[in-house]
Amino acid sequence: MDKSAWEKRASELKPESRMYINGSFVDAVSGKTFDDISPRDQRVIAKIAAGDTEDVNRAVKAALTSFESGVWSEMNPRDKKAIMLKWADLIREHQEELALLETLDVGKPISDSMNVDVMGAARTVQWYGEAIDKTYDEIAPAPRNALAMITREPLGVIGAVVPWNYPMIIASWKVAPALAMGNSVVLKPAEQSSLSALLLARLATEAGLPDGVFNVVTGLGPEAGQALARHNDVAKLAFTGSGPTGRKMLQYAAESNMKQVALELGGKSPQVVLDDVKDLDACASSIAWGIYYNAGQTCNAGSRVIVQGNKLKEELYGKLTEFLKTFPVGDCLDPSTYMGPIVSTQQRDRVNSYLDMVGKDGENFIFGGEKATGDSNLIQPTLIGGVKHDSVLSQEEIFGPVLVAIDATDDADALAKANGTSYGLAASVWSGNVARAHNFARKLRAGTVWVNTFDMSDVITPFGGFKGSGSGRDKSLHALDNYSALKTTWVDLN
Ligand code: NAD
Numbered sequence: 001m002d003k004s005a006w007e008k009r010a011s012e013l014k015p016e017s018r019m020y021i022n023g024s025f026v027d028a029v030s031g032k033t034f035d036d037i038s039p040r041d042q043r044v045i046a047k048i049a050a051g052d053t054e055d056v057n058r059a060v061k062a063a064l065t066s067f068e069s070g071v072w073s074e075m076n077p078r079d080k081k082a083i084m085l086k087w088a089d090l091i092r093e094h095q096e097e098l099a100l101l102e103t104l105d106v107g108k109p110i111s112d113s114m115n116v117d118v119m120g121a122a123r124t125v126q127w128y129g130e131a132i133d134k135t136y137d138e139i140a141p142a143p144r145n146a147l148a149m150i151t152r153e154p155l156g157v158i159g160a161v162v163p164w165n166y167p168m169i170i171a172s173w174k175v176a177p178a179l180a181m182g183n184s185v186v187l188k189p190a191e192q193s194s195l196s197a198l199l200l201a202r203l204a205t206e207a208g209l210p211d212g213v214f215n216v217v218t219g220l221g222p223e224a225g226q227a228l229a230r231h232n233d234v235a236k237l238a239f240t241g242s243g244p245t246g247r248k249m250l251q252y253a254a255e256s257n258m259k260q261v262a263l264e265l266g267g268k269s270p271q272v273v274l275d276d277v278k279d280l281d282a283c284a285s286s287i288a289w290g291i292y293y294n295a296g297q298t299c300n301a302g303s304r305v306i307v308q309g310n311k312l313k314e315e316l317y318g319k320l321t322e323f324l325k326t327f328p329v330g331d332c333l334d335p336s337t338y339m340g341p342i343v344s345t346q347q348r349d350r351v352n353s354y355l356d357m358v359g360k361d362g363e364n365f366i367f368g369g370e371k372a373t374g375d376s377n378l379i380q381p382t383l384i385g386g387v388k389h390d391s392v393l394s395q396e397e398i399f400g401p402v403l404v405a406i407d408a409t410d411d412a413d414a415l416a417k418a419n420g421t422s423y424g425l426a427a428s429v430w431s432g433n434v435a436r437a438h439n440f441a442r443k444l445r446a447g448t449v450w451v452n453t454f455d456m457s458d459v460i461t462p463f464g465g466f467k468g469s470g471s472g473r474d475k476s477l478h479a480l481d482n483y484s485a486l487k488t489t490w491v492d493l494n
Contacts, residue, residue, distance in 0.1 A: 001096070001335070002335065003331065003333055003334040003335065006100065006110055006333040006334075006335070007333055009096075009100055010100060010104055010333060013045070013100065013101075013104070015045065015046050015101055015195045015198075015199075016195075016198050016199065016202070017033070017036070017046040017047055017048045017049060017194070017195075017198070017218075018049045018198075018218075019049045019051055019055060019059075019198070019215075019216055019217050019218045019219075020198055020201040020202065020214075020215055020216040021055070021058055021059045021062055021212075021215045021216075021217070022058075022059075022062035022066075022211050022212045022215065023205050023210075023211030023212065024211075025198070025202075026049075026058075027049050028049040028050050028051050028052065028055050028219070029052075029054040029055055029058070030050070030052060030054070032049075032050040032052075033047035033048055033049055033050055034047070034048055034050045034191060034219075034220065035047060035048075036048050036105065036191075036192070036194065036195070037344070038104045038105065038107070039106065039107035039332075039340075039341040039342060039343050039344055039345075039348075039377045040103075040104060040107055040331070040332055040333065040340070040341060041375065042345070042375050045104050045105070045195075046194075046195065048191070048194050048218045048219075049218050049219070050218070050219050050220065050223070050224075051188075051217040051218055051219030051223070051224040051227075052219060052223045052224060052227060053223075053227040055217050055219065055224065055227075056186070056217055056224055056227035056228050056231060057227075057231070059186045059215040059216075059217045060157055060159075060186055060228070060231050060233050060234060061233075062211070062212035062215055063157040063184035063185065063186050063212055063213070063215055064156065064157050064184070064233050065212055066184045066210060066211065066212030066213045067154070067156050067157060067183065067184040067213075071210040071212075071213070072179070072182060072184065072209070072210050072213045073154050073182040073183070073184070074182070075182075077132045077133040078133055080129075080132050080179075080180075080182075081129050081130065081132040081133050082208075083129075083207050083208040083209055084125055084126070084128065084129025084130075084132065084176070084179065084180065084207075085126060085129045085130070086207035086208060087125050087129070087203060087204050087207035087209065088122045088123070088125040088126035088129060089122075089207075090203040090206055090207055091118060091121055091122040091125060091200065091203060092118070092119070092122045094118075094199065094203060095114060095118045095119070096114070097199065098113075098117075098118045098121075098168065098196050098199055098200075099113035099114040099117065099118050100113075101195040101196045101199060102117050102118070102167060102168060102193070102195075102196050103332050103333060103340075104195075104332075105164075105167065105192065105193045105194075105195050105196070106164050106165070106167065106192060106193050106343050107295070107332045107340040107341040107342065107343055107377065108294065108332060108340060109332050109334075109335075109337045109338060109339065109340045110332060110333050110334070110335055110337070111335045111336075111337070112293075112294070116169075117166065117167075117168050117169055118168065120168075120169045120172070120459075121168040121169050121171070121172040121200070123459060124169070124172040124173060124176050124459050124475075125172055125176045127176070127459045127460075128176035128177050128179070128180040129176070129180065131180055131477060131480070132180050135152075135477065135480065137149065137150060137151040137152060138150040138151075140488075142490070144493075145492070145493050145494050146490060146491060146492060146493055147490075147491040147493055148488060148489070148490045148491075149488070149489045149490075149491070150486055150487070150488055151486070151487050151489065152181065152480070152484035152485070152486060152487075153484060153485050153486075153487045154181045154182035154183045154483065154484060155181075155183055155235040155236050155260070155483060155484065155485055156183060156184070156233075156235040156236075157183065157184050157185070157186065157231075157233055157234050157235055158174070158178040158183045158184070158185045158186070158234070158235065158236050158237075158238060158483060159185075159186050159188070159228040159229060159231065159234040159236070159237045159238070159259075160174040160175060160178070160185060160186070160187045160188065160237075160238045160239075161188045161221075161225050161228065161229065161237065161238075161239045161240075161241065161249070162174065162187065162188070162189055162190060162239075162240050162241070163190050163240055163241045163242075164189075164190035164191075164192040164193040164343055165294060165297040165298060165299070165343070165399075166294070166298075167189055167190065167193035167196050167197060168196045168197070168200065170240050170264075170474075171187055171189065171196075171197055171200065172200075173240075173463075173474040173475055173479070174187070174238040174240075174474070175187060175200075175214060177474075177479040177480050177482065177483050178238070178482075178483040179209070179213065179214065180480065180483075181480055181483040181484045183235075183236075183483050184212060184213045184214070184215075185213070185214050185215065186215045186216075186217055186228060186234070187201075187214070187215070187216045187217070188216075188217050188218075188219065188221075188224050188225050188228050189216065189218060190221075190241075191218075191219070191220050191221065192343055192344055193343075194216075194218040197216045197218075198216055198218070200216075201214055201215070201216045221245065225245075226248075226252060229248075229249050229252035229253065229256075230252045230255065230256045231256070231257075232256055232257040233257075234257075234259055235259055235260065236259055236260040236261070236262070236482070236483065237249055237252075237253060237259055237260070237261045237262070238262045238472070238482060238483075239261065239262065239263050239264065240263075240264040240265075240299070240474075241264075241265070242265065242266055242397075243265045243266055243468055246263040246265045246470060249261050249263065250263075262470075262471065262472030262482050263470035263471050263472060264299070264463075264464055264465065264469075264470045264472065264474060265299070265423075265425075265465060265468060265469050265470040266299055266397040266399070266423060266425070266468075266469065267299050267300050267301070267303075267397065267423045267424075267425030267426060267465065267469050268303055268304060268394075268395065268396070268397050268421045268423045269290075269300050269301060269302045269303060269304070269423070269425055269426040269427055269428075269446065270302070270304045270305075270306050270417070270418040270427050270428070270444075271286075271287050271290055271291075271302040271304065271305045271306070271427075271428045271430070271454060272305075272306045272308070272408075272414050272415075272418050272427070272428065272429045272430065272440065273287075273305065273306070273307045273308065273312060273316060273430045274308050274309075274411065274414070274429065274430060274431040274433075274436060274437070274440070275308050275309035275311045275312055276431055276432045276433055276436070277312060277430045277431060277432055278432035280312060280315060280316060280319060281319060282452075283316070283430045283452075284316055284319035284320050284323055285319075285323055286428075286453055286454045287302060287305055287316075287320065287403070287454065288320055288323045288324065288327070288381075288403075289454065289455065290302030290428065290454035290455055291303055291381075291401065291402075291403040292324075292327065292338075292339055292381045292401050292403075293339075293455070294339075295339050295340060295341070295342055295379070295400060295401045296398065296399060296400045296401040296402060296403075297342070297343060297347075297399050297400065299425060299469075300425045300426035300448065300455070300463075301399075302403075302426070302428060302454050302455075303397070303398060303402065303403060303404065304394060304403075304404055304406055304418075305403055305404070305405050305406070306406045306407075306408050306414050306417050306418055307405065307406070307407060307408065308408045308409070308410065308411065308413070308414045309408075309409070309410075313407070317366050317383070317385065317405065320366075320367070320383055320403075321366060321367050321383070324367045324368065324381050324383065327339065327381055329378060329380060329381065330378070339381065339401060340378070341372075341376070341377030341378050342372065342377045342378075342379055342400060343377075344377070345377060347399065347400070348372050348377045348379065348400075350398075350399070350400075351379055351398055351399070351400030351401075351402065352371040352372065352373075352379075354392075354393060354396075354398045354400070354402060355369055355371050355379075355382065355402070356371075357391075357392060357393055358384055358393070361388060361391055362386050362388070363384050363385065363386045363387050363391075363393065363404075364384070364385050364386050365382065365383070365384060365385075366383040366384065366385045366405065367380075367381065367382060367383040368380040368381050368382030368383060368401075369382050369384075379400055379401055379402075380401070381401045381403075382401060382402045382403070383403050383405065384402065384403070384404045384405065385405045386405070387404040387405060387406050388406075389406050389417045389420060390420075394406060394421075395421050395422070397423070411436070411440060414440075415440060415443055415444070418444060419443075419444065419445045422467060422468040423465065423467060423468050423469045424445045424446045424447065424465050424466030424467035424468070424469045425446060425447055425448070425464075425465040425466075425469035425470075426446050426447065426448040426449070426450070427444040427446040427448075427449050427450070428449065428450040428451070428452075428453065428454045429441055429444065429449070429450075429451055429452075430451075430452055431451075431452070437451045437452065438451070445466050445467065446465070446466060446469075447462075447463065447464045447465045447466055447469065447473070448461075448463060457475075458475075459475050459476065460475075460476055461475060461476050462474070462475055462476040462478045462479065463475045463476075
């Protein structure tokens with residue numbers, strides 16, 4: 001489909017904007033709504049049901065009732081798998097519709113929504129569906145007169161609160177393993193990006209998921225999000241978002257039923273270039289994709305490039321500049337666009353405020369630097385040179401298409417700077433020497449480390465952070481641990 005075909009579909013779109021509880025779309029009990037504004041043109045694309053405590057109570061009740069009935073939690077694994085696989089198929093069948101919702105909601109380039117977000121969510125649902133009848137429990141080496149079984153038990157109702165930057169993918173990272181373990185779920189999408197979650201829920205019902213097993217409560221964070229996080233019948237809260245909100249989640253849990261909390265938080269991921277890189281072209285292009293993909297609104301965005309020594313510096317910045325000159329920034333409905341608008345004017349202004357800092361402490365723009373204003377949320381990809389390691393630009397998550405360049409003298413200096421933030425989500429190191437790269441990688445304090453690449457990922461490997469980037473892991477079979485508890489059953493055989 002070309003841009004005009006997407007535009008036509010966008011103009012005809014009438015998205016579902018009510019929340020999804022117990023297998024049906026319903027308005028908020030209060031009847032309240034909030035505007036869903038597209039960052040593409042600041043148009044109100046939907047009036048979303050503004051859920052609050054009463055709606056969360058309804059959704060959690062539906063989830064708990066479905067869980068206790070055993071309609072899903074005790075279903076034959078083979079049947080559960082079939083439903084998850086059917087759901088994955090339906091997601092693929094609705095690829096265009098889901099992609100359009102995601103792109104209009106958050107400004108993601110339509111090609112990325114089509115190929116990365118929808119397909120990624122479908123693959124995640126499929127992968128956990130397939131895992132259902134392939135994960136075994138354990139028998140402990142107990143004495144001969146006993147049978148000691150260690151089984152994974154579902155926790156009950158899972159509350160999932162997710163951000164706007166990868167709405168569908170991150171929702172699938174939580175919902176799919178939670179369902180695979182037999183739990184029921186209440187999902188609270190970010191207020192900027194509710195639309196794809198609502199369609200995902202309807203498709204789950206169409207696939208055969210029993211009513212009440214997967215519910216979506218739309219609404220604002222401090223209202224619907226807080227009510228879910230404080231609910232006494234929620235056994236586990238799976239959260240992805242900012243550090244300050246993550247801190248609140250721990251507080252809400254402590255002040256309510258001490259529910260388990262898994263946190264996936266922000267990052268300030270370093271891309272370290274050592275002075276013996278073999279392929280500087282590949283390195284430059286990977287560094288650029290590592291930060292500018294999704295307009296830098298990626299938790300593990302490689303937002304700091306740390307260059308060791310002076311040998312490669314100018315050549316690397318030259319290559320990055322050449323790359324950026326041809327990087328297609330523009331309308332998110334144009335399939336040839338690589339980088340679309342920032343999600344909201346609020347977030348755009350936040351990024352602008354960091355651009356305002358440049359030059360105050362010796363920094364300079366190597367590329368870009370123009371702020372977005374008025375109705376436009378398009379910020380050019382920006383590369384800032386001469387940034388001091390301990391400056392605000394170096395330490396705070398900007399969450400926009402802004403890369404800061406930091407100098408390092410030797411490996412020890414580069415490592416200290418790479419590890420020298422409060423975050424620890426991801427990192428990369430570039431070197432032509434395997435031993436040097438590997439020794440460096442070992443010492444990086446990050447949940448994911450890439451060597452001579454960036455952002456290679458798949459549902460097969462875990463994802464999550466060290467330090468202020470959170471705890472718990474999404475993806476891979478390890479994510480199943482997030483949504484289950486180990487139970488010991490000791491049988492006396494005498
Ligand atoms: P955010 O913390 O503002 O919001 C995330 C979610 O929390 C939203 O659904 C929001 O409605 C909800 N929320 C906000 N305030 C709340 C409150 N008081 N009580 C309950 N819920 C509340 O984050 P954001 O701006 O949506 O997302 C950007 C942040 O998410 C960045 O810091 C980014 O790094 C992080 N992120 C992390 C990962 C990861 O896997 N580590 C992935 C994506 C995004």
